[in-house]
Amino acid sequence: MPDTEFAAGPLDRSARVYVAGHGGLVGSAVWRKLESEGFTDLVGRRSSELDLKNRDAVFAFFAEQKPRYVVLAAAKVGGIMANNTYPQDFLSENLQIQVNVMDAAVEQGVERLMFLGSSCIYPKFAEQPIHEDALLTGYLEPTNDAYAIAKIAGIMQVQAVRRQFGLPWISAMPTNLYGPGDNFSPTGSHVLPALIRRYDEAARSGADRVENWGTGTPRREFLHVDDMAAAVLHLMEHYDGPAQVNVGTGTDVTIKEIADTIAGIVGFDGETVWDTSKPDGTPQKLLDVSKLGDAGWNAQIGLEDGLRSTIDWYHQHVDEIRG
Template sequence: MERNSKIYVAGHRGLVGSAIVRNLKEKGCSNIIGRTHEELDLKDQKSVRNFFREEKPEYVFLAAAKVGGINANNIYPADFIYENLEIQNNVIKAAFDYKVKKLLFLGSSCIYPKMCPQPIKEKYLLSGYLEATNEAYALAKISGLKMCQFFKRQYGADFISCMPTNLYGPKDNFDLNSSHVMPALIRKFHEAKVNNKEFVEVWGTGTPLREFLHVDDMADGCVFLMGNYDGEEHVNIGTGKEITIRELAETIKEIVGFTGELKFNKDKPDGTPRKLLDVSKLKELGWTYKVQLKDGIKSTYHWFKENYL
């Protein structure tokens, strides 16, 4: 991938896609294209094929997806499986038919089995039952990952996949009805501080362990893989470090400056009890993360106050 290569970032305005665009620009790439949902509906096969035929991108980062937290996944499973299958099927097939040189598909660590051995190695995919609260999303993303594998196996297409851990950072979704745990807690603690609330409710018991990767690190890892990996198996992207939800909540509480109490609502679901990626494969390839969690939360909270309120 050269600096003047034509690069299409699908989902360029989202959390993941915008970080990839930032990283590419920092590395001197100047021929980056993107389309808003209004300009190109990736669920529309004809429109997607027309786009690829006319624009002829050389490299594709497939970061577009319908995403959400536990609540959204529980309420809208049909939407999550159908829309994600539409998006990735259309883009991957068009990329193949219109001779894209290389494509990177982004999965998500939540598509590993619920009770995976820890830390989670790439080979554990499809080795057990999925987490029920995000089964629909997981099945769609597994299909996309496998689609890339099979196009590589059958046709020799240079389509690769990566598996990021839990992401956070600028342009995250802070809507309490559809967000993930990190942005949800940032918003809850901020609003509790502003409104002088006595406590903040946190879903679940606080005991699940989670790994968090700043989205700028994720983007750097993706661009690294685009230039340094062509294997059939997907690659985990993470930090290899974990923290309990309670510890996360306490850290965010401190950064935001909320002085009230924490209350854990044990009637709400915890999700997967532990989810830590084995990132040794990526380390062996020569990449590791840079942003420490506390620093990343501070910068994300600053972005939230400057851009979301």
């Protein structure tokens, strides 16, 4: 099958699109974006309806639904604590999900597939900002290396499909994402939703101090999930290449700065204490987004505006989140 049989270009709005992980943070944002852009045949299944680790079930689903396009946003995800505590789960489950979905998609000749990974695929001490070429040039951050290896394997599978079958599948590696629908669990969440919950609960209870992990000095880049969803659609229509594409804002802040901003928004005026016995993770993780810019897309949602809208969503759903 020649590489030019299918090429980047406008997606058929009437074609069936399977969004794997449509109930999660990224998948639900992609679903909203596709709906707003006029896609009329979206397909999604909750994990209770379709276990993507079950290979036979995944193949049967693809044979029945025959999607033309696929966005692979399903993954087992978590913050430093979860990744560090359950590395085997993060490696095994993500490999199973990715291999099953992509193998089934190959069997059905899925025209275009977007695989979503994470910026943790890059070496811990990669030169900043991190260019796509930094992949596999150094040691990974130990606290999430298992998850990173799974995502690197996903990139390699996309590239292998391109070489062997000529399908224009692509990969995108987002920076730290946040927004409506995030995981606000005290033990399983990423840094930003964890901080939102921690400071909001402190403000509500009248606590005079909040304790955070690490030193607060690591720098992180944050992208609103609605921006991520817009980038997914843009890349599927405008990018066709084997290399993964970084998706971010191109700017970063320290964890302390983001904590102070959240504290101000939720109205916490007490003391923040940093537990320096806990790990910081990667010292800096800023993506080079020049490839994304060359493809014609840039982030639109500013960090403070995005934080305010996310905190508003959290307040609207706080009872069910805590339940």
